[in-house]
Amino acid sequence: MHDLRIRRRVERATGDGRLRITLTQLWYACRSSNPSSEASPRRGIRAWVRWAVALPLSAALVAGAVVARGGLGTVCLWLVPVVLVLAAALRHRPERPASALVQPPESTFRALMHGAWTATYGGLPEGVVDDRRAAGTAARRRGVKERSGPPEVVVLCTEPVVARFLMENRLPDRPHNLLTTKAAGRTGGPDGPGRVREVLELLAGHRTGLPVVVVHDADAAGTLLVPVLRAAHPGRTVVDAGLRPGAVSRNRRAVRRFSAGTGLDAELLRTVAGVPEQEAEALAEGWWWPIAAVPPPVLAEAVTKAVEHAVRAPAPPPYLPGSPLAQGFLTWPDTVGKPLPSGAGTRSRSDRKHDRSTS
Structure with a gap:
C-alpha cells in the first residue's frame, strides 16, 4: 500500500476524474487480497x-x-x-466456520487515509468522499438535481454506500426519487427477513405507480427483493439492477464476503427467487458479494441502463409477474470499464417457466 498505487486506483475508479466515489468503494478498489475458506467439520481425536x-x-x-x-x-x-x-x-482439528476477509481491513485503510494520507496531502484524494460522514451542502446540490418535471422513476437502493455514490454523481440522469435502507451492520445474525420487510415498508409510501429500479447486493435478502416487490405491487414495473449471485460466484475477481446467519433458508430462495440449489445453499449459509465493490464506472452504466429500461418499458399486466422486466443489468466485469455483455442478466427458459408456474 503506497501513494502511487492508491492514486492509480483512484484514477481508475473515478474514470479519470469523471465520477466521485466513496471511501468504501476506494477501499474495495485498493484491496490486496480477498482470502476465503469454506466451513469444515471437526476431524480427528483429541x-x-x-x-x-x-x-x-x-x-x-x-x-x-x-x-x-x-x-x-x-x-x-x-x-x-x-x-x-x-x-x-489422528490429530484433532476443531470445527472451523466459513470466513472471508478483505485485505487490508477496512478499519486499517480508513485509518491510513484519514491519518498519514490526510496529514501529507491535506485531505482525501480528489473525487473521493467519506460515505460515513454526512453530505455537505455542495453534495446535496449535486444529489438533488434541478428537475424539469415530476419524478419519473423510483431508485430503491439497499446499500447506503451505493446510494451516496449515486447522489454524488447525480445518477440516474432523470428526475427520480432515491430511497435507501438503513446501513446494515454486517456482523452476522438473522437480518434477512428484517431487510426484506424494511424494503416493503419503504416502498409502501410511494404508491404512485412509478417504475422501481432495485439496486442490491448479491446476498440472500437481495435475491428475494425483486420477486417480493413484484408480488406486493402487481402491475408496477420493477427492474432488477442488482448483482446476481450466479454472475459473481463464478468470477474470481468478485469480492466475496461472509456473514454468519441470514434468517432465510435455501428452500425459500430456491422456490421464491428461482435460485439454483447450490447457490441457494451458499446464500443461506451467509456468503454474499457487495455491489459497492463493483468498479464505479460499470456500476454507473448499469444503473443508468436499468433506469432507462424501467422508464421506457410498458408496465406488466396486473397479477402477471415478470415477463420482459425480470432481468438483471449488472454482471461482474473482467476488466474495469468493459461493456456489459448484451445477453447479461437475460432470463433462462427455466426462470420463465417458474414465473408461469407461480402466477
Whole structure:
C-alpha cells in the first residue's frame, strides 16, 4: 500500500476524474487480497484421548514382546511404532466456520487515509468522499438535481454506500426519487427477513405507480427483493439492477464476503427467487458479494441502463409477474470499464417457466 498505487486506483475508479466515489468503494478498489475458506467439520481425536489409549497399549505390547518372545514377540514390537504413528496422525482439528476477509481491513485503510494520507496531502484524494460522514451542502446540490418535471422513476437502493455514490454523481440522469435502507451492520445474525420487510415498508409510501429500479447486493435478502416487490405491487414495473449471485460466484475477481446467519433458508430462495440449489445453499449459509465493490464506472452504466429500461418499458399486466422486466443489468466485469455483455442478466427458459408456474 503506497501513494502511487492508491492514486492509480483512484484514477481508475473515478474514470479519470469523471465520477466521485466513496471511501468504501476506494477501499474495495485498493484491496490486496480477498482470502476465503469454506466451513469444515471437526476431524480427528483429541490429544488426551489419543495418548491415553496409545501409551498404555504400547506398554502392553512391549510387555507382551518380552513375555512371548519368538515370532509373536516380534509382531508385538512392530506394532508399537504403528500405534504411536497412528496416535500422532489422528490429530484433532476443531470445527472451523466459513470466513472471508478483505485485505487490508477496512478499519486499517480508513485509518491510513484519514491519518498519514490526510496529514501529507491535506485531505482525501480528489473525487473521493467519506460515505460515513454526512453530505455537505455542495453534495446535496449535486444529489438533488434541478428537475424539469415530476419524478419519473423510483431508485430503491439497499446499500447506503451505493446510494451516496449515486447522489454524488447525480445518477440516474432523470428526475427520480432515491430511497435507501438503513446501513446494515454486517456482523452476522438473522437480518434477512428484517431487510426484506424494511424494503416493503419503504416502498409502501410511494404508491404512485412509478417504475422501481432495485439496486442490491448479491446476498440472500437481495435475491428475494425483486420477486417480493413484484408480488406486493402487481402491475408496477420493477427492474432488477442488482448483482446476481450466479454472475459473481463464478468470477474470481468478485469480492466475496461472509456473514454468519441470514434468517432465510435455501428452500425459500430456491422456490421464491428461482435460485439454483447450490447457490441457494451458499446464500443461506451467509456468503454474499457487495455491489459497492463493483468498479464505479460499470456500476454507473448499469444503473443508468436499468433506469432507462424501467422508464421506457410498458408496465406488466396486473397479477402477471415478470415477463420482459425480470432481468438483471449488472454482471461482474473482467476488466474495469468493459461493456456489459448484451445477453447479461437475460432470463433462462427455466426462470420463465417458474414465473408461469407461480402466477
